Amino acid sequence: MSKIEEALRRARTDRAEEEELPPPPPRTREVEARPRREASRGQLVGVSAAEQIARMREPILRDRDDLAARRIIEKDMMDARAADAFRHLRTNIFQRAGAKNIVLMVTAVTAEGGASFVSLNLGAAVAFDESATALLVNCNLHDPTLDELVQVKEGAPGLTDLLAGREELVENIIHPIGIPRLRVIPAGGQSPSAMEYFTTPRLRHLLHELRKRYRERTVILDAPPITEAADARILSQLCDYVLLVVPYGRVTNAQIASAAEAIGKEKLIGCVLNNERRMPMLSTRSRASGWV
Amino acid sequence: MQSDTEQRLRVLYREAFAHRRLIVASFVAIVAVMTAVGVSWPKSYRSSTTILVEGRTIIEPLMQGAAVRGAIDDQARNAREIIYGRSLLMKVMKQGSWLPDDASPAEVEAMLESLQKRTTVSNVGNNLIKIEFQGNDPNQVYETTEKIAAAFIEEMLASRAQESNAAYKFIDEQVKKYEAELLAAEERLKVMRAANAEARPGAEGDSASRVSALRRSIDEIEFELRGAQVRAASLQDQLSGEAETAAVVSRAQEYRTRIGELRNQLENLRLSYHDTYPDIVILKEQIRDLEQKAVAEEQRVSRERREAARSGQRYTDESLRANPVYQQLQSELYQARTQIRTLEARLADAKAKLRDELDRGQRIQEVEAEFAQLTRDYQVNQAIYQDLLRRRENARVSMSLNTEQQGLTLRIVEPAHLSHRPSGPRLVHFALGGIALGAALPLGILFGFLTLDPRVRTGANITDTLGLPLLEVVPRLDTPAEAAAERRGLWVAGLVALLTVAAVVAVLVLRVQGII
Numbered sequence: 001m002s003k004i005e006e007a008l009r010r011a012r013t014d015r016a017e018e019e020e021l022p023p024p025p026p027r028t029r030e031v032e033a034r035p036r037r038e039a040s041r042g043q044l045v046g047v048s049a050a051e052q053i054a055r056m057r058e059p060i061l062r063d064r065d066d067l068a069a070r071r072i073i074e075k076d077m078m079d080a081r082a083a084d085a086f087r088h089l090r091t092n093i094f095q096r097a098g099a100k101n102i103v104l105m106v107t108a109v110t111a112e113g114g115a116s117f118v119s120l121n122l123g124a125a126v127a128f129d130e131s132a133t134a135l136l137v138n139c140n141l142h143d144p145t146l147d148e149l150v151q152v153k154e155g156a157p158g159l160t161d162l163l164a165g166r167e168e169l170v171e172n173i174i175h176p177i178g179i180p181r182l183r184v185i186p187a188g189g190q191s192p193s194a195m196e197y198f199t200t201p202r203l204r205h206l207l208h209e210l211r212k213r214y215r216e217r218t219v220i221l222d223a224p225p226i227t228e229a230a231d232a233r234i235l236s237q238l239c240d241y242v243l244l245v246v247p248y249g250r251v252t253n254a255q256i257a258s259a260a261e262a263i264g265k266e267k268l269i270g271c272v273l274n275n276e277r278r279m280p281m282l283s284t285r286s287r288a289s290g291w292v
Numbered sequence: 293m294q295s296d297t298e299q300r301l302r303v304l305y306r307e308a309f310a311h312r313r314l315i316v317a318s319f320v321a322i323v324a325v326m327t328a329v330g331v332s333w334p335k336s337y338r339s340s341t342t343i344l345v346e347g348r349t350i351i352e353p354l355m356q357g358a359a360v361r362g363a364i365d366d367q368a369r370n371a372r373e374i375i376y377g378r379s380l381l382m383k384v385m386k387q388g389s390w391l392p393d394d395a396s397p398a399e400v401e402a403m404l405e406s407l408q409k410r411t412t413v414s415n416v417g418n419n420l421i422k423i424e425f426q427g428n429d430p431n432q433v434y435e436t437t438e439k440i441a442a443a444f445i446e447e448m449l450a451s452r453a454q455e456s457n458a459a460y461k462f463i464d465e466q467v468k469k470y471e472a473e474l475l476a477a478e479e480r481l482k483v484m485r486a487a488n489a490e491a492r493p494g495a496e497g498d499s500a501s502r503v504s505a506l507r508r509s510i511d512e513i514e515f516e517l518r519g520a521q522v523r524a525a526s527l528q529d530q531l532s533g534e535a536e537t538a539a540v541v542s543r544a545q546e547y548r549t550r551i552g553e554l555r556n557q558l559e560n561l562r563l564s565y566h567d568t569y570p571d572i573v574i575l576k577e578q579i580r581d582l583e584q585k586a587v588a589e590e591q592r593v594s595r596e597r598r599e600a601a602r603s604g605q606r607y608t609d610e611s612l613r614a615n616p617v618y619q620q621l622q623s624e625l626y627q628a629r630t631q632i633r634t635l636e637a638r639l640a641d642a643k644a645k646l647r648d649e650l651d652r653g654q655r656i657q658e659v660e661a662e663f664a665q666l667t668r669d670y671q672v673n674q675a676i677y678q679d680l681l682r683r684r685e686n687a688r689v690s691m692s693l694n695t696e697q698q699g700l701t702l703r704i705v706e707p708a709h710l711s712h713r714p715s716g717p718r719l720v721h722f723a724l725g726g727i728a729l730g731a732a733l734p735l736g737i738l739f740g741f742l743t744l745d746p747r748v749r750t751g752a753n754i755t756d757t758l759g760l761p762l763l764e765v766v767p768r769l770d771t772p773a774e775a776a777a778e779r780r781g782l783w784v785a786g787l788v789a790l791l792t793v794a795a796v797v798a799v800l801v802l803r804v805q806g807i808i
Contacts, residue, residue: 071769082769089764252746270763272749277306277767
């Protein structure tokens with residue numbers, strides 16, 4: 001655990017050192033209609049955010065069957081309950097955060113808790129809006145769910161490649177996945193010490209840059225379970241908000257409470273009860289009330 | 293907010309759907325087992341008979357108060373004891389050839405116990421006794437029920453008759469005992485009467501009146517006696533006074549008086565005659581004679597007086613005794629004295645009689661107390677004896693009522709019937725029960741499991757229990773293949789359940805047709 005503690009400490013000192021970096025957007029910041037002039041390199045100057053997004057190059061789009069087989073929601077699904085749920089989730093998050101341009105970490109209470117599923121579909125729901133885009137970052141180095149979506153050949157460069165310095169350009173690690181306005185940064189070439197990269201200031205820089213790239217972009221980090229992996233704790237320090245995924249019927253109150261405690265009250269934006277069993281022949285949805 | 297129960301039911305519904313395979317499998321298994329048990333369940337036949345223990349008979353009002361009948365409640369309670377009793381069941385067992393003749397005592401005992409278990413006695417109404425018997429062979433069940441009823445009635449009547457007989461016998465003995473006592477008391481009274489003849493009823497009153505009469509007569513006698521004594525005393529006094537005065541009127545006086553008369557005659561004659569006239573001469577002589585006599589008399593009296601004075605005796609002149617007054621007084625005195633003596637004798641007699649009478653009164657009182665006690669004993673004995681006599685008559689009537697079988701009416705209201713349909717749980721019950729149990733048991737177990745399982749299944753749990761914000765509940769998103777498989781699975785599960793029910797129905801139909 002000394003390694004984890006060291007990583008946490010280093011992350012904290014890095015943040016202190018880089019005070020000159022622009023702070024994360026305040027929760028109540030209004031979304032700007034136009035990009036700022038002093039936009040950094042790589043950005044098209046004088047082009048509106050919507051235009052930028054509209055110009056995003058999309059390779060071959062995935063067809064409906066493919067999406068369904070991969071459990072990805074789309075706008076006009078036959079069974080709209082899941083899509084509706086993610087729309088609601090998206091709206092709730094934006095309401096609570098007060099902005100779209102945020103770095104949101106999605107972590108589950110336990111392994112196989114559905115963090116990847118939630119982050120992917122939350123990204124898809126964000127991307128439903130034609131003026132918005134979402135970037136999924138696979139920070140769960142052991143879970144290849146997001147990586148598999150990348151349509152290029154095997155071994156596409158990813159997060160670890162950039163952090164390890166094997167890849168220089170951020171553009172090279174952002175890949176389209178056949179869903180409009182949704183991009184993915186895969187885990188990349190994994191190494192046993194991959195976790196160590198999270199502690200480097202490069203990750204902080206990367207996240208800052210990713211958020212800056214598009215005003216209407218929501219960066220979603222798919223993280224391993226917070227109580228089981230130190231990675232998630234480091235990431236939770238770097239992100240703006242954390243969404244806790246509670247798998248239906250698999251965890252106890254105590255587990256949820258300990259996960260919420262690990263995240264901390266400031267960062268925890270809320271919980272999602274995932275994978276609720278369906279109620280055939282009953283159309284009404286069970287929805288949490290009092291929190292919307 | 294959904295209520296807790298509603299949430300639980302929703303979770304149950306979801307989980308039941310998720311575990312439908314297990315639930316359907318349990319359903320099929322339970323239904324199959326229950327149906328199999330139902331098919332192989334031994335058939336049990338039941339036959340019953342109802343016996344009315346008649347509360348009132350026609351004869352009852354006629355015999356009101358005269359005959360005593362046992363209470364109906366007791367009979368109903370006793371019925372159970374009698375029917376479960378060894379003797380009755382042994383009789384039934386022997387008649388019904390339940391056992392071979394050479395059965396061992398252990399076998400007999402076991403069979404007896406089995407019969408007891410199969411027999412049920414219950415009180416249906418106030419005075420209705422229902423006897424029920426069950427077994428595997430309908431004919432045997434029917435016959436045994438009939439036999440038990442018959443044996444029960446016989447036993448009841450016999451015991452009733454025996455009871456009345458015993459009661460009669462007892463009362464009869466008592467009657468005889470009291471009869472003897474009564475005779476003894478009578479005898480004692482007779483002896484007593486003979487010994488104390490005077491001590492008749494009322495003798496005491498007689499005695500008292502006699503005593504008072506005697507007292508009264510004593511008083512009278514004493515009064516008369518005192519009168520007589522006073523009279524005698526006064527007569528005596530009078531007699532003494534007469535003697536004093538009579539002394540003056542003595543004979544000498546008479547002589548002087550005569551002399552005076554003769555002198556007057558002489559004077560008269562001298563006027564007309566000479567002294568020599570014979571008559572005058574006679575007269576003169578007479579006067580002289582008389583004077584001599586007078587002097588002599590006077591001398592004698594004075595002499596006698598002196599003598600009397602000397603001897604201290606009262607002097608009674610002889611001449612006095614010739615005095616009629618004196619004589620009368622004397623005679624009255626005698627009468628008075630006689631009366632006194634008579635009265636004294638009577639008084640003494642009356643006093644003696646009074647004493648006797650008082651003694652007798654005392655004796656009578658003593659005897660009377662003893663007499664009263666004897667009489668009381670006699671009366672008490674007599675009252676008991678009378679009562680017992682009446683009771684004995686009642687008992688005799690009761691006894692003859694029971695002998696004529698009029699005292700206790702036992703009537704079979706509902707005779708035993710030959711049952712063609714087995715009683716107890718039948719196949720249809722098992723089948724229906726199996727279906728109900730098959731549906732309820734897995735769901736119940738699942739519900740219990742869900743109640744105990746601490747894992748989170750509701751959004752409310754996160755918000756209410758943990759106090760964390762819940763942004764959304766995301767339903768399960770199936771791939772098309774999974775959705776298809778699920779639909780298929782649902783169909784298969786429904787079909788399997790339907791087929792199971794159909795199979796049960798088929799088994800029931802076969803059972804009804806008698807094939808299995």
